Amino acid sequence: MLLLLPALALLGEPTGSYGSCEKITPEATHIQIIETEIVVEGKSSKVFEIIQPDGSPVFYKTEGMCFNVTLENATSVPSSLHWHGLLLPNPEDGVAYVTQPPILPGETYTYNFEVVQNGTFWMHSHFGLQEQKLMAAPLILLPAKKNLTGMSLPSLNPLLFNRSKKSG
Numbered sequence: 090m091l092l093l094l095p096a097l098a099l100l101g102e103p104t105g106s107y108g109s110c111e112k113i114t115p116e117a118t119h120i121q122i123i124e125t126e127i128v129v130e131g132k133s134s135k136v137f138e139i140i141q142p143d144g145s146p147v148f149y150k151t152e153g154m155c156f157n158v159t160l161e162n163a164t165s166v167p168s169s170l171h172w173h174g175l176l177l178p179n180p181e182d183g184v185a186y187v188t189q190p191p192i193l194p195g196e197t198y199t200y201n202f203e204v205v206q207n208g209t210f211w212m213h214s215h216f217g218l219q220e221q222k223l224m225a226a227p228l229i230l231l232p233a234k235k236n237l238t239g240m241s242l243p244s245l246n247p248l249l250f251n252r253s254k255k256s257g
């Protein structure tokens with residue numbers, strides 16, 4: 090029992106070693122989670138989707154900047170998004186019932202912390218089987234202070250991301 094105490098003490102630890110990013114900022118990237126429908130081999134299935142205002146399923150951020158995301162739960166069920174593999178203050182980790190209460194339908198939650206790494210990651214729900222129902226998307230952290238001229242971003246695997254929607 091005593092061995093568990095140091096681990097429990099880490100929950101809710103304040104930011105600190107990751108630099109300062111204001112919790113509420115007006116220029117936050119608005120990410121929405123929605124319910125949608127896909128058709129696979131002629132059969133329709135209800136799934137989730139993570140979308141940005143421009144319709145892109147891929148979220149890009151640059152190392153050294155603030156993450157600064159407002160997540161809107163536009164589904165009919167509680168949820169949250171986990172930023173897989175990111176080094177961040179524990180309260181920003183996005184795991185419902187572990188580091189935060191779930192975001193209820195129609196509500197928003199703002200995540201903000203300094204991006205301290207680069208590479209290819211992903212974001213996904215840790216709530217129930219939402220991840221298995223496609224509440225997941227690429228999350229790419231571009232390197233800071235590097236000349237990216239002439240560099241092309243990787244194209245997405247069409248098998249994963251060309252969804253054929255039944256409607257809308």
Ligand SMILES: [Cu+2]
Nearest residue numbers: 171173174213
């Ligand atoms: Cu994960």
